[in-house]
Amino acid sequence: MAAMRGTSLEICGLRERKKQRTREALIQAAFDLFGRKGFEATTIDEIADAVEVSSRTFFRYFASKEDVVLTLQEDQFTAFYAALAARPPDEPLLTALRQATVGVVRDFEQGRAGTSAGRFSCVQDLLRHSPSVLARSLEQCSARTDEMSQRIAERMGVDPRTDPRPTLVAAVAGTALQVAVGAWRDTEPDTSAADLVERAFTLLEEGLNYPAPAVSR
Amino acid sequence: MAAMRGTSLEICGLRERKKQRTREALIQAAFDLFGRKGFEATTIDEIADAVEVSSRTFFRYFASKEDVVLTLQEDQFTAFYAALAARPPDEPLLTALRQATVGVVRDFEQGRAGTSAGRFSCVQDLLRHSPSVLARSLEQCSARTDEMSQRIAERMGVDPRTDPRPTLVAAVAGTALQVAVGAWRDTEPDTSAADLVERAFTLLEEGLNYPAPAVSR
Amino acid sequence: MAAMRGTSLEICGLRERKKQRTREALIQAAFDLFGRKGFEATTIDEIADAVEVSSRTFFRYFASKEDVVLTLQEDQFTAFYAALAARPPDEPLLTALRQATVGVVRDFEQGRAGTSAGRFSCVQDLLRHSPSVLARSLEQCSARTDEMSQRIAERMGVDPRTDPRPTLVAAVAGTALQVAVGAWRDTEPDTSAADLVERAFTLLEEGLNYPAPAVSR
Amino acid sequence: MAAMRGTSLEICGLRERKKQRTREALIQAAFDLFGRKGFEATTIDEIADAVEVSSRTFFRYFASKEDVVLTLQEDQFTAFYAALAARPPDEPLLTALRQATVGVVRDFEQGRAGTSAGRFSCVQDLLRHSPSVLARSLEQCSARTDEMSQRIAERMGVDPRTDPRPTLVAAVAGTALQVAVGAWRDTEPDTSAADLVERAFTLLEEGLNYPAPAVSR
DNA sequence: ACGGACGGGACTGCCCGTTATT
DNA sequence: AATAACGGGCAGTCCCGTCCGT
Secondary structure, X not given: OOOOOOOOOOOOOHHHHHHHHXXXXXXXXXXXXXXXXXXXXXXXXXXXXXHOOOHHHHHHHOXXXXXXXXXXXXXXXXXXXXXXXXXOOOOXXXXXXXXXXXXXXXXXXXXXXXXXXXXXXXXXXXXXXXXXXXXXHHHHHHHHHHHHHHHHHHHHOOOOOOOOHHHHHHHHHHHHHHHHHHHHHOOOOOOOHHHHHHHHHHHHHHOOOOOOOOOOO | OOOOOOOOOOOOOHHHHXXXXXXXXXXXXXXXXXXXXXXXXXXXXXXXXXXXXXXXXXXXXXXXXXXXXXXXXXXXXXXXXXXXXXXXXOOOHHHHHHHHHHHHHHHHHOOOOOHHHHHHHHHHHHHHHOHHHHHHHHHHHHHHHXXXXXXXXXXXXXXXXXXXXHHHHHHHHHHHHHHHHHHHHOOOOOOOHHHHHHXXXXXXXXXXXXXXXXXXX | OOOOOOOOOOOOOHHHHHHHHHHHHHHHHHHHHHHHHOOOOOOHHHHHHHHOOOHHHHHHHOOOHHHHHHHHHHHHHHHHHHHHHHOOOOOOHHHHHHHHHHHHHHHHHOOOOOHHHHHHHHHHHHHHHOHHHHHHHHHHHHHHHHXXXXXHHHHHOOOXXXXXXXXXXXXXXXXXXXXXXXXXXXXXXXXXXXXXXXXXXXHHHHOOOOOOOOOXX | OOOOOOOOXXXXXXXXXXXXHHHHHHHHHHHHHHHHHOOOOOOHHHHHHHHOOOHHHHHHXXXXXXXXXHHHHHHHHHHHHHHHHHOOOOOOHHHXXXXXXXXXXXXXXXXXXXXXXXXXXXXXXXXXXXXXXXXXXXXXXXXXXXXXXXHHHHHHOOOOOOXXXXXXXXXXXXXXXXXXXXXXXXXXXXXXXXXXXXXXXXXXXXXXXXXXXXXXX
């Protein structure tokens, strides 16, 4: 009666399909409105109206207005985990993180990563101009730090509950990414975000404990 | 009518004093209620009622409920800037940051840093249990990163607009602090937060690019 | 500085007057809509829209939709307590209750008892057709029964905690009133409710233990 | 497909039995939850969850949350009608009502009246602690007053549409019952409800128009 | 028959602009 | 002129009850 359920791509029921369509429509409508009127000026009722559902339904799909935006980050995290797992196990840690991160950023930047990729720069704009989105994004990132720590600990072959290094590396790597993306937003539009990310991780690899300048002043 | 306003220490007017008292009373009442009923369960009306002002007045002193909590962090940043400036100029960068940070944390932890210090652990509890407070705190921290970058750039003798390193170091140092405080919250109550902070910065100084384990499993 | 505040009639500020007007307008609009569409079918938004305030404002004046209706009962209770206290102390109990009740009903029925009186029959309809209003009304009445018992006990010169009679009389009198009003709703529009109430109380005074009919059928 | 459905006693099918079990389980779960958290605070979802059905299914059995509670009272009314019809026709009215009422209460109180009887005191607890349940119950009682009036009118040999007395007696008798049960809830657990009911009806029979105390205080 | 999705209404809290009061 | 009360609007939650696919 239930033939083969397992692959994540499987979209058997009529019902599931409708849900996916509603969800995607909400995201699309939200991004449209955000782009046109700004994030704070867009009300949830407007988003819901655009898709012709009730605002109540919006909340069945997203816990808050910010969550629509964060959907994209979810995908990025997922992609990152896959990329990290694909790195050769004998690579030094930060090198592997750099390679994985840069690869994911490049994919999203160039729209190679599915539906959500095309909204990469749009999300960056929102993060730039809407404090509450930024706040939620930061929150989500730190919430993900636990999972990141776990994966890094596995790579290092240590226990994250006793060794503080995985957690620290996870957090620092996340920060480096944020700094790089932040810098990217401040540059000309045609700069490659991936390049800036690569540079930031390279600095990390080289160490940050810069000596005081030889000639003081 | 406004004679000589300039020095920040000036607390001459009767009016200013009353404002300070109202402000402090609001903070005190807020922390009392937060401690007793939790952050989200406490309404602004309750805080205002406890001090016998209107809730509208609350908003003259704080932009939001979260801001009451973040008052403390302001003090910490201020203290940190002073501590960093006091480090000898020939110290390597991360070493100076470590010394400054550890000193500030130790002072607050031990209640040596004025009125707000005694609420250090209370704030940590709020950060732990109230997502919105955490979000605002993270937001505030990244907002402060610009100023941090500037100070670090001065120490390094470079221009933060062309050299990405100060910004990266500022962000990474902030992250290290957060990770350490986060770890501290998960330990027994009598652990020293300052010690954990020191350890995190020491790891940073040593570099994070750990090699892959010799025996691959 | 504050000249003579004490009388309940005092309505000095422009503000208070506006509040009273808003409140009264909400009540009026609510009753209009209830009358036209029924209680459940009327939404708070509609009431608020009719007065051109936000629905949020509605809730500043009434805790719930039902509370609009119960406003009237408050006035009736207050009037009744006054009327009962005014009866000569040597009147038999049910007689005093009858006189007080009939007086109050007559005043309300004829619109002599302030603004709310004109809505007497409308409230009765609501009580009849809207379960949730009835429920709240009954709740309010039972809450008031204690107070009624107390007043009756005082008149009887007994203690209501040991003597069951005051409570019984209070409840029975309330029931007689309800029955009379219920019968009145089923009659032609120009019947006097007060007359029916008077008749019901007279029956109570005469005793209800009717003998079986002499000729059984 | 539906073999022989006619007699109400017929409980042949496996399906019907399951339905009865579900229904009974819902009632039981509802009463448990009402007792523990109160009526209002209990949601239909919780009741449904406790029986492991969807809330949708709940609505297949009961039109609303209140209906669960009122199930029991239905049985009591039915029993009362039977008891009243069994009284000798030459008994005075209130006497007959007293005998019938006391008998029914005694049966339920002692669990002699089928499944629902065992929940008698449970329902009383609900009536005691949840005003809204009480309200609903009163509402149902008033709804039943019409039927009661009819039966009483038959006994009196009059027409209830022209003679107000049957309606008044029906309502007053219901009130007396309520007052008695209310008083019973406030006494020690082992008091007999039936005794209190008997006392209340006796007071009614004696008349309530107590003279003013000879010595006015 | 069942249950997930949905609609929609009640209600609350936060925050802010306007406006009356002192 | 300073202050706070009032009102508005939006986010967000909860719950009831229905529609429709399975």
